Amino acid sequence: xxxxxxxxxxxxxxxxxxxxxxxxxxxxxxxxxxxxxxxxxxxxxxxxxxxxxxxxxxxxxxxxxxxxxxxxxxxxxxxxxxxxxxxxxxxxxxxxxxxxxxxxxxxxxxxxxxxxxxxxxxxxxxxxxxxxxxxxxxxxxxxxxxxxxxxxxxxxxxxxxxxxxxxxxxxxxxxxxxxxxxxxxxxxxxxxxxxxxxxxxxxxxxxxxxxxxxxxxxxxxxxxxxxxxxxxxxxxxxxxxxxxxxxxxxxxxxxxxxxxxxxxxxxxxxxxxxxxxxxxxxxxxxxxxxxxxxxxxxxxxxxxxxxxxxxxxxxxxxxxxxxxxxxxxxxxxxxxxxxxxxxxxx
Amino acid sequence: xxxxxxxxxxxxxxxxxxxxxxxxxxxxxxxxxxxxxxxxxxxxxxxxxxxxxxxxxxxxxxxxxxxxxxxxxxxxxxxxxxxxxxxxxxxxxxxxxxxxxxxxxxxxxxxxxxxxxxxxxxxxxxxxxxxxxxxxxxxxxxxxxxxxxxxxxxxxxxxxxxxxxxxxxxxxxxxxxxxxxxxxxxxxxxxxxxxxxxxxxxxxxxxxxxxxxxxxxxxxxxxxxxxxxxxxxxxxxxxxxxxxxxxxxxxxxxxxxxxxxxxxxxxxxxxxxxxxxxxxxxxxxxxxxxxxxxxxxxxxxxxxxxxxxxxxxxxxxxxxxxxxxxxxxxxxxxxxxxxxxxxxxx
DNA sequence: TTATATTTTCAAAGCGCTTTGATTTTTTGC
DNA sequence: GCAAAAAATCAAAGCGCTTTGAAAATATAA
Numbered sequence: 212x213x214x215x216x217x218x219x220x221x222x223x224x225x226x227x228x229x230x231x232x233x234x235x236x237x238x239x240x241x242x243x244x245x246x247x248x249x250x251x252x253x254x255x256x257x258x259x260x261x262x263x264x265x266x267x268x269x270x271x272x273x274x275x276x277x278x279x280x281x282x283x284x285x286x287x288x289x290x291x292x293x294x295x296x297x298x299x300x301x302x303x304x305x306x307x308x309x310x311x312x313x314x315x316x317x318x319x320x321x322x323x324x325x326x327x328x329x330x331x332x333x334x335x336x337x338x339x340x341x342x343x344x345x346x347x348x349x350x351x352x353x354x355x356x357x358x359x360x361x362x363x364x365x366x367x368x369x370x371x372x373x374x375x376x377x378x379x380x381x382x383x384x385x386x387x388x389x390x391x392x393x394x395x396x397x398x399x400x401x402x403x404x405x406x407x408x409x410x411x412x413x414x415x416x417x418x419x420x421x422x423x424x425x426x427x428x429x430x431x432x433x434x435x436x437x438x439x440x441x442x443x444x445x446x447x448x449x450x451x452x453x454x455x456x457x458x459x460x461x462x463x464x465x466x467x468x469x470x471x472x473x474x475x476x477x478x479x480x481x482x483x484x485x486x487x488x489x490x491x492x493x494x495x496x497x498x499x500x501x502x503x504x505x506x507x508x509x510x511x512x513x514x515x516x517x518x519x520x521x522x523x524x525x526x527x528x529x530x531x532x533x534x535x536x537x538x539x540x541x542x543x544x545x546x547x548x549x550x551x552x553x554x555x556x557x
Numbered sequence: 558x559x560x561x562x563x564x565x566x567x568x569x570x571x572x573x574x575x576x577x578x579x580x581x582x583x584x585x586x587x588x589x590x591x592x593x594x595x596x597x598x599x600x601x602x603x604x605x606x607x608x609x610x611x612x613x614x615x616x617x618x619x620x621x622x623x624x625x626x627x628x629x630x631x632x633x634x635x636x637x638x639x640x641x642x643x644x645x646x647x648x649x650x651x652x653x654x655x656x657x658x659x660x661x662x663x664x665x666x667x668x669x670x671x672x673x674x675x676x677x678x679x680x681x682x683x684x685x686x687x688x689x690x691x692x693x694x695x696x697x698x699x700x701x702x703x704x705x706x707x708x709x710x711x712x713x714x715x716x717x718x719x720x721x722x723x724x725x726x727x728x729x730x731x732x733x734x735x736x737x738x739x740x741x742x743x744x745x746x747x748x749x750x751x752x753x754x755x756x757x758x759x760x761x762x763x764x765x766x767x768x769x770x771x772x773x774x775x776x777x778x779x780x781x782x783x784x785x786x787x788x789x790x791x792x793x794x795x796x797x798x799x800x801x802x803x804x805x806x807x808x809x810x811x812x813x814x815x816x817x818x819x820x821x822x823x824x825x826x827x828x829x830x831x832x833x834x835x836x837x838x839x840x841x842x843x844x845x846x847x848x849x850x851x852x853x854x855x856x857x858x859x860x861x862x863x864x865x866x867x868x869x870x871x872x873x874x875x876x877x878x879x880x881x882x883x884x885x886x887x888x889x890x891x892x893x894x895x896x897x898x899x900x901x902x903x
Numbered sequence: 904t905t906a907t908a909t910t911t912t913c914a915a916a917g918c919g920c921t922t923t924g925a926t927t928t929t930t931t932g933c
Numbered sequence: 934g935c936a937a938a939a940a941a942t943c944a945a946a947g948c949g950c951t952t953t954g955a956a957a958a959t960a961t962a963a
Contacts (some may be wrong), residue, residue: 217677219949230913235951245911261678266615267949270918275612284645284732289843295641299630302662311680312660318646331563331608440844442815467844470787470816477823497635497814520796565919576943581921591941613919615949904951909960914955929940 218261222263227255231411238263245526269333271325277303277311278526279335280327283319289438291342292467292516297363300519301339308527311527321351330356336530339363339522343375343409361526362517363535365409374529374537376522380410383511383544384417385424387490388462391507392425392547395555396460396488401450402444404464411436414492418462444471450523452487454480457554460488466499471507492544506549513544564607573601578725584609586755611721617678622857623657624872626679627672629665629688633651635784637688639861640812642842643709646865647685654873669698678703682876685709689755691722706884707872709864711755720875720883722868726756729857729890730763731770733810733836736855736892741901742806742834745780746797748790748818750810751853757782759836764808798825798833803903806834812845815854835897852895859890 224234229252237244237252244252253438255261280298284290298312303314317325326349329335337359340349341365352372362375365451372405372426391399402409415434422429428481432532437443451458453548454477465467469491473483483489493501493510501508521540529537564572570580575598583590583598590598601607615621626644628629630636644658651658659681662670672695675681683705686695689712696719699706708721737745747764750757761780768775779797783789792811798821810813815837819829829835839847839856847854867886875883 220951221949230950231950232914233912237910239951243911248911260673260677262674264616264949265678265680266612266621267918268610268618268951270610270920271949271951273918273951280644282648283647286649291639292638292641292643292844294843295636295638295644297663298641298660299628302660303630303632306662306664306667313657314644314660314661316645316652316658318652321652327606332611336613346858392691394612394796438845442846442849470820474819474823477820496638498638499789500786503788528788546745567919577920578922578944579942582942585921589917589941594941610919613948614921616950619921619948633916670920904963907962908962909958911958912937913956914954916951918949921948921962922959924945925943927940929943931938932936933934 216259218259219264220277221287223252223259223261225254226259227252235263240308258279271492272332274315274356275311275333275336276309277316277335278305278523279313279329279338280341281329281338282314282316282323284316285318289359289440293494293496294341296494296516297341297519297522299497300514300516301523304346304527305444310523310527323348326352326358329354330358337361337526339526344407345409345412347392354457357532357535359526359529360476361529363522363524365413367409367412369390371531373493374525374539376518376540376542377527378513379541379543380413381417381420383492383546384414385421385463386417387511388418389419389507391460391462391488391490391552392421392427394488394552395557396458397429398429398430398433398456398458398460400458400461401435401461402447402461402468403434403436404439406436409552414462414464429447439465439468441467441474445466445475446471448472448475448477451477452481458487461490462551463489463491466493484551484553485555485556488553488555491551501549507551509549510546510547512547513542518542562605563706564605565610566607569598569602569605572605572859573598581664616668619679621679621682622655622658623681624692624869625659625675626687627660627668627675627684628660628662629668630662631664635786638686639840639842642840642862643687643865643868646860646862647869648865650866650869650873656873658867658876659861659879663811669694672698672704676704683707683872685872690734691755692751693800694763699812704768705865705870705872705879705883706876707876709868711759713755713758720871720885721862722871722888724756724859726759726888726890727763727766728837729892730808732758732763732892733855733857734764734767735770735897737806737808737834738767738773738900740806740834741903742804743901744776744779744802744804744806744842745773746794746804746807747781747810748793748807748814749780749782750785760808783810785814787813787817787820790814791821792819792889794821795824796828797886798822804833806898807836809835809837811841812837812842812847812854830899831902834862834899834901837897846896852893853897855898856893858893859888864888 217532220231224231258423287295301310342363343364343366347366365375397479435447491510493512496516528535566577570577583595686708689708691708693712711721711723781793833890835857837854839858841860874881
């Protein structure tokens with residue numbers, strides 16, 4: 212390869228004694244180019260390391276061939292640990308379809324302006340909306356901007372029609388809570404995520420529904436909504452274990468919180484499973500595995516990486532064929548019994 | 558704002574009865590436009606929600622105003638949990654400088670081709686090289702392609718001149734190991750990362766140097782190189798605690814591994830700190846905090862998010878002023894004493 | 904062999920900006 | 934009040950592709 216010379220289409224077509232039209236079409240696999248010419252063109256392109264100018268191609272085509280992801284993030288705020296796995300899944304699909312992935316980190320106050328820019332400047336052909344809030348302003352905004360989008364998660368039910376991929380969080384939590392109740396547990400704690408996030412609201416609803424169905428009381432002292440990380444899981448668990456009447460089981464919204472809970476439990480000399488049952492929601496993050504023959508935790512599981520793949524696939528399909536209307540997808544979390552749940556001992 | 562009409566520069570300048578030149582210059586803050594005109598232009602742009610076409614601007618300028626990050630990733634491989642934090646830091650800087658962040662997820666076998674494309678197509682003005690390997694082929698490749706780059710981490714010392722930001726891993730680990738030795742520990746385990754990563758090699762060198770300096774033996778049974786996640790940390794710790802002569806202290810290469818180690822230690826009824834001392838390398842991931850008045854772990858700490866910021870800043874500076882030669886930066890990890898280390902009891 | 908259909912190739916016109924070099928308008932100096 | 938200098942604006946060329954509509958080359962039918 213002769214990489215020292217940077218060629219453009221004009222240079223290459225002159226070298227081949229062909230028009231730019233023909234060369235362009237040969238490279239883009241148009242049918243109206245003879246096989247002989249196509250292979251001649253392609254091997255010359257290969258030889259000279261020719262790659263079409265990205266921006267020229269995009270300008271001419273009028274399509275960005277790119278999908279945007281917006282990450283709102285204040286200076287010291289936490290970046291969601293689920294993000295990397297989602298991106299890995301989505302990015303994989305983009306690569307297969309020759310789409311680019313465009314990520315913007317932005318202060319919350321500049322977020323709206325960013326979306327407007329993304330839409331109007333033609334930087335991207337669509338966006339993925341992350342971490343939907345209750346009554347999220349981005350849904351109407353993106354509709355107004357006519358920028359195709361799909362939400363990972365769901366807003367509240369009052370929000371009108373829009374495309375999303377979500378887990379049936381309510382059903383997942385009610386089902387798992389019932390499982391604990393069936394094992395004889397009555398004092399069950401809920402270690403939830405922040406309730407500005409709609410998934411946390413739904414999980415709580417599921418939990419409460421199951422408890423009420425069995426006429427059990429949801430003790431507010433046993434419920435918390437907080438950032439889902441190890442230290443918060445630890446602190447809350449420590450606190451409820453010190454109550455006069457501690458819980459015998461816990462529903463936990465994330466693996467990280469569960470690790471903290473486990474640390475607290477072990478620290479007071481109790482055993483997960485034997486002394487206190489735990490069910491955890493497991494996003495199957497690649498660096499937080501809860502697998503094996505019998506997994507450590509009984510869990511509700513759903514791969515966030517697969518979610519990334521599906522969201523990306525849907526969005527691309529819609530962009531390429533707009534009559535392919537973007538769907539509303541609801542997945543059920545898988546319920547997997549592991550070592551952290553046991554019948555209540557009397 | 559009148560967002561239903563999508564205007565381009567021509568429309569806007571016709572509306573204003575000005576030339577495209579003047580409008581473009583007004584918007585881009587060129588000095589040769591009068592203040593009066595500039596404000597008239599800007600408010601019209603605002604009013605119509607005009608945003609310059611991204612690709613047209615890039616094509617005309619001949620600059621991508623974008624930085625690339627390549628994430629090699631096989632189907633089921635783990636995505637590095639550090640990645641998100643690094644991206645958060647870098648992305649923040651990009652946003653401030655109006656640069657775009659371009660992320661490519663790629664199968665390892667297509668990686669080289671991707672770099673070539675990134676360079677030749679003008680998609681990006683520079684790239685950040687992640688997870689440098691021993692004798693990494695990307696260094697010569699990017700030099701050949703004349704694409705500005707900076708490595709997060711370092712290759713082996715034989716690789717010739719290139720820009721990087723790295724931690725002094727060797728010094729960090731030798732220092733921390735000596736701290737343990739000073740506390741009376743002699744049987745010290747090393748729970749390291751995979752030694753295909755150059756940082757792991759350096760950490761091991763530091764560990765061995767400290768041990769040898771004090772004439773202590775590095776028992777191979779107490780050393781392991783593995784992926785730095787909770788389950789591996791757990792398994793290895795379980796294993797070494799069952800030895801006839803278990804270690805009294807451990808050097809651990811990541812917080813996630815340390816969580817696993819802690820679980821194993823607690824499970825056998827021992828206490829971190831009292832029964833076994835631990836020093837962990839803490840990348841200060843936002844979702845894995847080891848802070849507080851007295852942190853849980855004695856640790857070597859260095860913020861990966863700050864690293865992202867610095868790398869991004871340097872790269873942008875170099876791209877904007879190529880005589881601003883890209884540097885080689887070595888940071889010392891901070892040594893913070895927490896609750897996980899104690900003098901060896903006899 | 905000639906007329907017609909088919910395949911292959913081409914010249915030129917965009918895509919929507921930025922930038923160059925020229926022109927017009929305004930300001931300043933005497 | 935007029936020439937020279939400074940400030941503001943403009944027309945047009947160019948960035949490197951894709952795409953349209955026309956032309957040339959080749960294949961097929963009569």
